[in-house]
Amino acid sequence: MRFGIIGTGTVGRTLATRLVGLGHEVTLGSxxxxxxxxxxxxxxxxxxxxxxxxxxxxxxxxxxxxATAGTVSLxxxxxxxxxxxxxxxxxDVSNPLVFSATGEVSLAPVNTDSVGExxxxxxxxxxxxxxxxxxxxxxMVDPGRVPGEHQVFVAGEDPEAKALVRGVLEQFGWxxxxxxxxxxxxxxxxxxMLMPFWLKLMGHFGHTDFNxxxxxxx
Amino acid sequence: MRFGIIGTGTVGRTLATRLVGLGHEVTLGSxxxxxxxxxxxxxxxxxxxxxxxxxxxxxxxxxxxxATAGTVSLxxxxxxxxxxxxxxxxxDVSNPLVFSATGEVSLAPVNTDSVGExxxxxxxxxxxxxxxxxxxxxxMVDPGRVPGEHQVFVAGEDPEAKALVRGVLEQFGWxxxxxxxxxxxxxxxxxxMLMPFWLKLMGHFGHTDFNxxxxxxx
Numbered sequence: 001m002r003f004g005i006i007g008t009g010t011v012g013r014t015l016a017t018r019l020v021g022l023g024h025e026v027t028l029g030s031x032x033x034x035x036x037x038x039x040x041x042x043x044x045x046x047x048x049x050x051x052x053x054x055x056x057x058x059x060x061x062x063x064x065x066x067a068t069a070g071t072v073s074l075x076x077x078x079x080x081x082x083x084x085x086x087x088x089x090x091x092d093v094s095n096p097l098v099f100s101a102t103g104e105v106s107l108a109p110v111n112t113d114s115v116g117e118x119x120x121x122x123x124x125x126x127x128x129x130x131x132x133x134x135x136x137x138x139x140m141v142d143p144g145r146v147p148g149e150h151q152v153f154v155a156g157e158d159p160e161a162k163a164l165v166r167g168v169l170e171q172f173g174w175x176x177x178x179x180x181x182x183x184x185x186x187x188x189x190x191x192x193m194l195m196p197f198w199l200k201l202m203g204h205f206g207h208t209d210f211n212x213x214x215x216x217x218x
Numbered sequence: 219m220r221f222g223i224i225g226t227g228t229v230g231r232t233l234a235t236r237l238v239g240l241g242h243e244v245t246l247g248s249x250x251x252x253x254x255x256x257x258x259x260x261x262x263x264x265x266x267x268x269x270x271x272x273x274x275x276x277x278x279x280x281x282x283x284x285a286t287a288g289t290v291s292l293x294x295x296x297x298x299x300x301x302x303x304x305x306x307x308x309x310d311v312s313n314p315l316v317f318s319a320t321g322e323v324s325l326a327p328v329n330t331d332s333v334g335e336x337x338x339x340x341x342x343x344x345x346x347x348x349x350x351x352x353x354x355x356x357x358m359v360d361p362g363r364v365p366g367e368h369q370v371f372v373a374g375e376d377p378e379a380k381a382l383v384r385g386v387l388e389q390f391g392w393x394x395x396x397x398x399x400x401x402x403x404x405x406x407x408x409x410x411m412l413m414p415f416w417l418k419l420m421g422h423f424g425h426t427d428f429n430x431x432x433x434x435x436x
Contacts, residue, residue, distance in 0.1 A: 110329045190415030200401060
């Protein structure tokens with residue numbers, strides 16, 4: 001399958017490498033054509049890895065991944081172009097972290113909105129699925145880094161789109177039972193709002209190889 | 219030990235009943251002296267359970283529990299009185315849920331503040347510990363309702379206060395290893411912001427007998 005990845009940070013490159021390793025074809029898209037991080041990634045990714053602009057990545061992908069910082073996702077995907085995203089599944093893995101001058105972290109949007117919802121409103125012809133924004137990049141593509149059962153979450157309006165994302169997650173190593181469907185795209189609010197808690201857990205453990213396991217009676 | 223519980227809702231009454239069952243003495247405090255829910259609770263609680271005002275509950279407790287709705291906690295604890303809370307541990311189990319006319323749930327405060335922090339700022343001579351706001355009332359006092367290992371979280375500025383709360387949690391059935399210390403009271407932001415996610419999980423499971431287990435490598 002062909003994936004367009006919007007955003008060349010750690011998350012974008014980690015997903016791109018894993019997808020290529022699984023036999024998919026990937027264009028890693030950046031704001032400008034000559035982004036060093038995208039070009040050097042493509043250089044070492046082999047014949048199935050390409051670098052391009054946001055527009056080129058979106059046009060290339062049968063499915064598109066939003067791996068930009070959540071605070072600039074709307075802007076980045078507008079640049080990618082609604083017409084290149086139309087009819088496609090957009091996997092939104094972003095979190096809208098805002099870092100203050102004093103080092104404090106907050107979220108924007110938050111509470112009464114989320115990046116997932118913003119994107120779905122902006123691109124009504126695209127099927128947005130919020131996923132994988134609740135854990136660190138290495139763990140997204142390799143759940144075995146953390147022992148035992150633990151989970152990832154999907155949210156979105158379109159059942160077929162969520163099924164496609166479940167398929168990708170399964171290829172990454174997440175068994176179907178480890179994927180909890182939280183419902184519509186408004187549930188993105190909940191998973192994005194996990195970030196302040198996640199950051200405190202990172203402080204507690206001193207690393208990012210941890211994840212949520214939801215235990216339930218019956 | 220003597221506990222004053224501020225707030226007579228399900229959470230307050232559940233904690234009050236469990237504490238009395240453990241041999242503690244409890245005054246369940248409400249805004250007005252004749253609150254039917256507090257009076258009827260005290261009637262069936264036996265000789266160690268009392269009903270009173272917020273002021274009486276705060277004066278009575280060696281430790282005080284904030285079990286009011288987070289949106290009105292500051293107001294309730296002002297009524298209880300800073301002088302009656304001074305020098306004491308205040309266990310804040312609240313979440314600041316706001317229900318809109320359309321049934322949408324949000325939080326206030328949120329993101330750049332939390333109830334835990336509000337209370338600690340307002341009552342600097344009181345040692346606030348955020349705890350137990352991440353799970354349903356029956357589970358707070360009976361972790362065995364959910365099988366396997368799962369966890370609760372504490373946050374606060376004072377190590378002795380957190381140790382006292384760990385002791386109470388242990389009496390409720392939470393082994394020390396199941397209590398994760400997230401650091402200072404600003405971590406209350408993180409645990410309060412779990413609520414939108416928790417509500418979606420409740421929708422997914424169809425009940426409230428579930429809890430977080432944080433899985434970590436190494």
